[in-house]
Amino acid sequence: MGRTLAEKVWDDHVVTRAEGEPDLLYIDLHLLHEVTSPQAFDGLRKAGRPVRRLDLTIATEDHNTPTLDIDKPIADPVSRTQLETLRRNCAEFGVRLHPLGDVEQGVVHVVGPQLGLTQPGTTVVCGDSHTSTHGAFGALAFGIGTSQVEHVLATQTLPLSPFRTMAITVEGELPEGVTAKDLILAIIARIGTGGGQGYVIEYRGSAIEKLSMEARMTVCNMSIEAGARAGMIAPDDTTFAYLQDRPHAPRGEDWDAAVAYWRTLRTDDDAVFDHEVVIDASELSPFVTWGTNPGQGAPLSSAVPDPASYTDASERLAAEKALEYMGLTAGQPLRDIAVDTVFVGSCTNGRIEDLRAAASVIEGRAVAGGVRMLVVPGSVRVALQAVEEGLDKVFTAAGAEWRHAGCSMCLGMNPDQLAPGERSASTSNRNFEGRQGKGGRTHLVSPQVAAATAVLGHLASPADLPGLAGATDVRTTVEV
């Protein structure tokens, strides 16, 4: 019987396999950041162990880093200590680090791909659940805990139990104005936050093949929000074109050998998935969340659901609690929800295409009175590219704040936070209670919806804006 893409990559990394034991898997790339690594380095130090493969390990600073005044000492002493700890650990063990102020600094999941380190058929881990992002390249990439970070530092391997395979096939054309973010939010709403539990998801079908690499990263990034162990997309010419000539991409004969291997990384025709989901791209429309987990989402054109409509008791209770926390009432049109803050950024939507998309909507318009809009590039490279294209000027002319690269308001470990009761439209990945600041209320949206929302002051899509030439109204499209 044939094998799926995920099974092929897994099989190519098995170091040892024995009955009744997890497979020992080799790890090709280990990404580190300041939050989940200090205790792992401590463990190495206590055991007197070195980092086994410095040439497969790289670190950056992202979660704690401020997005203003980066040339000044970090105001929060605890954040400062954590960043200094990473710098000390990297210096002591010899790990390559791109600290705040370095041109290669940024959100770890933006940095890996742009350096060309994330490649098809590799295994990629990081002490961060959004490591699933790298699956967009046909890599088997997943988030790990700190004990596993220490394990990979010491052994470059991980003992892992087998996974199940799920195919999510998206056929057809995404309607105009509908993005990869809308697609993945609709998928999560359909299969639920636990729907992917135990699975590696492979996204496939004509709509997926048409996505750019950056859009594919947005899709794979949020696989974890459906509970999946990883999300993957088979590498193709789009992948190879993105990688070619990046700093760490293979060159010369190595490039040819790599591409020849990468072309084998497709699910065989006779492979069988443990579970399959089929989605018609043409039925999708801009999608937003109304609740406190990423599965609690609905088309922007619809209304806040009535908890009483849920047959499952725990889902009903979760919806009730979510509406209470979010300060929403059942039946309220989603478009009527006014926001205080708009955040464009994160490992989900902080790449150059995301900034271009948001800029194209807001160009020549203004952020609504009383609304704060933060634009935080995913990396310094993304920021430099955006400046070269004049996107920073587009944002600042509209009244948005153009900030330095980092995770920022996605999780509010730095000063970029919501105040209690404040409401955001955010291009990030989690609408959990308090995620963006204590008492903050988050609606997950695409960059285009974020920008339109900033202009109108309530949840909106570009089609709602007056005078946007060529826009089509997608309000009447059907729910998935």
Next chain:
Amino acid sequence: MEAFTTHTGRAVPLRRSNVDTDQIIPAHWLKKVTRDGFEDGLFEAWRKDPEFVLNRPERAGATVLVAGPDFGTGSSREHAVWALQNYGFKTVVSSRFADIFRGNSLKNGLLTVVLPQETVDALWQLTENDPTAEVTVDLVARQVRAEGITADFELDENARWRLLEGLDDIGLTLRHEADIAAFEAGRPSYKPSTARI
């Protein structure tokens, strides 16, 4: 890692689904660089409510958390496991755990037990009606026992053995040093390297 064989204690019934790791330990606690001192951050936002189950005097000293489905979703932060342990929990029962949280828990000796939702419902009912009711989680027999409830649970033999023995995963893996070196010798030259160019 501390070994886990069997544990008996009073329970905290947590009637919530989708308890994500941001609720278990909010991000601002993640700035700490140690594995301890997280107990005050556990469920920090919910604990501001004096009626929250963890704040009830009859739950003081409870060591068994009985949670709703999809416990531990979201962020991979192992701090969530440390916070539960620092607070005093030895084991968590749920009908479904998020994968990364589950892996983290078993690596730290916090036993996460998967039981059918009906059994979780029965444990909720028992421990809500009688806060003094004790729950036994027996890893040797792979069984949860409480008054009127006996439920077997599954845990793969390898994970069980490592928990029972309190074994260090890294030490176990390093026994395969020769296999790892042999695998490395066969890796293609086109594989990525982080060495500075």
